[in-house]
Amino acid sequence: MLALQKTRSAAGLDFRAPDEPAPQAGEVLVRVHSAGICGTDLHIATWTSGYESMESAMPVTLGHEFAGTIVKVGPGIAEDVLGMRVTARPSTTCGRCAACLAGDEDNCSARKGIGIGRNGAFAALVSVPYANCHRVPDGLDLSLAALTEPMTVCAEAVATADVRAGQTVLVIGPGFIGQGIAILARAKGARVVVLGRDDQPRIAALQAAGFLDLIDTQDTTLEVALTDFPPFDAIIEAAGVPSLVNASLPFLKKRGIFTVVGIHPRAAEIDLTRLVRMHQQIRGSYRAPAAAWDDVLRFLQSNQDLMRGLISHSFPLTDALEGFKLAHTRVASKVMLTIGDAP
Numbered sequence: 370m371l372a373l374q375k376t377r378s379a380a381g382l383d384f385r386a387p388d389e390p391a392p393q394a395g396e397v398l399v400r401v402h403s404a405g406i407c408g409t410d411l412h413i414a415t416w417t418s419g420y421e422s423m424e425s426a427m428p429v430t431l432g433h434e435f436a437g438t439i440v441k442v443g444p445g446i447a448e449d450v451l452g453m454r455v456t457a458r459p460s461t462t463c464g465r466c467a468a469c470l471a472g473d474e475d476n477c478s479a480r481k482g483i484g485i486g487r488n489g490a491f492a493a494l495v496s497v498p499y500a501n502c503h504r505v506p507d508g509l510d511l512s513l514a515a516l517t518e519p520m521t522v523c524a525e526a527v528a529t530a531d532v533r534a535g536q537t538v539l540v541i542g543p544g545f546i547g548q549g550i551a552i553l554a555r556a557k558g559a560r561v562v563v564l565g566r567d568d569q570p571r572i573a574a575l576q577a578a579g580f581l582d583l584i585d586t587q588d589t590t591l592e593v594a595l596t597d598f599p600p601f602d603a604i605i606e607a608a609g610v611p612s613l614v615n616a617s618l619p620f621l622k623k624r625g626i627f628t629v630v631g632i633h634p635r636a637a638e639i640d641l642t643r644l645v646r647m648h649q650q651i652r653g654s655y656r657a658p659a660a661a662w663d664d665v666l667r668f669l670q671s672n673q674d675l676m677r678g679l680i681s682h683s684f685p686l687t688d689a690l691e692g693f694k695l696a697h698t699r700v701a702s703k704v705m706l707t708i709g710d711a712p
Contacts, residue, residue: 370386370492371384371385371493371687372384372385372386372488372491373430373431373491373492373686374387374428374429374430374431374491375427375429375431376427379416380414381414382414382431382690385428387428387430390494391443392441392446393496394443395444395498395499396443396446396497396498397442397446397455397496397497397498397499397502398440398441398443398494399437399438399457399496400438400440400709401432401436401490401492401494401708401709402436402437402511402707402708402709403436403514403515403705403706404489404491404705404706405434405515405516405704406434406689406705407433407434407518407519407545408632409433409484409485410431410432410433410484411693411696411697412632426485426487429484429485429487430488430490430491431489432483432489432495432706433459433482433483433489433490433518434490434516434517435490435518436455436505436511436512436514436517437454437490437495437511437708439451439452439455439502440452443496443499446499453502454504454514455502455503455504456502456514456515456518457501458501458518458659459482459484459489459518460483460501461482461483461487461497462480463480466478475656475658483495483497490708492708493686493708503662503663504666506666508670509673510673512680512683512705512707513673513676514669515705516549516679517662517666517669519549519703520676521656521661521662521665522546522549522657523550523553524553524657524661525658526628527550527553527605529653530628531626532554532559533557533558533602534559535558535559536558536559536560536602536603537559537562537598537602538554538603538604538605539603540562540564540604540605540607541564541565541604541606541607542565542606542607542610542631543565543574543575545703546607547608548571548574548575548578549679550607550630551575551580552672552675552676555580559603560582562582562595562601563580564591565584565608566586566587567585567587568587570699571701571702574679574702578675591613591617592616595617595620598620599622600620600621600622600623601620601621601625603621603628604617605628606627606629606630606631607630609631609633610631611633611638614629614637614639614651615640618639618644618649619643621649623647623648623649624647624649625647625649626649627649627650628651628652628653628654629652629654630654630655680702680703680705681702681703682701682705683704683705683706684705684706684707685706685708686706686707689706692706
């Protein structure tokens with residue numbers, strides 16, 4: 370079995386041939402159909418700080434955005450789930466720590482991420498807890514079902530920002546997460562403005578998705594670009610650029626909500642006095658609750674043509690390193706690896 374793995378505490382990834390995984394108690398073996406490359410995978414590949422905890426799991430197969438078919442079950446799982454098409458939440462909990470025993474699994478002290486702390490889906494087969502699986506609706510393309518995990522991140526950001534119909538919302542960053550946020554905020558009935566810099570291909574994807582208020586600051590400034598818009602009810606930052614936080618806060622209305630989704634390489638300076646006097650809030654958004662996954666799957670099923678337009682490139686697993694190179698650029702929205710055939 371071919372797998373793309375992180376094998377050392379340095380930049381780079383390696384193809385290796387690990388043994389076929391065996392599902393443990395409560396787990397199922399999934400034959401992977403499609404798996405997306407995300408920003409976390411890029412950080413791991415270049416070995417930026419913050420992923421040192423992976424060292425004890427190496428060699429570890431990457432990949433946590435995926436969909437496929439259950440082909441084997443571990444002890445405790447009924448065989449009637451064989452053949453089920455699923456995607457899976459990548460955050461696995463231990464079930465034994467004090468938080469888990471108290472029913473507070475979100476604060477599990479031994480949490481491991483599929484594709485980070487345990488083997489992931491950049492391989493033909495991946496073993497995952499059945500409790501983490503979500504059934505893919507009939508008729509939903511598995512390559513689109515592989516978008517579920519990043520789209521739950523988008524859904525959580527929209528919920529955290531309390532986006533509502535009639536609002537005007539600014540989304541900073543037109544990468545896949547920004548694109549997904551824009552689509553879900555629009556579905557809530559908001560007017561959405563998306564801002565990027567030197568992002569013509571990804572802005573073009575948003576144009577194709579029907580968005581009109583799209584700004585590329587390559588030839589202008591943020592201040593000039595946003596002058597003609599009313600103060601925003603919500604700003605959602607998905608670019609990971611610290612300077613943009615304080616620069617865009619003046620365009621947030623009084624009592625507005627600024628939500629940070631991007632992962633930042635350094636601290637951001639903020640004018641706290643202005644924040645206080647404007648009675649604004651800054652919120653962080655990260656992992657979505659389990660209930661959001663089925664909601665997102667239903668959205669994907671109902672909007673397949675729209676969402677298909679956000680998969681900008683597809684590669685077979687054997688060409689995954691080319692996919693990683695492309696994902697590092699501002700040309701790609703979502704790079705998808707096609708690993709197996711649909712059942």
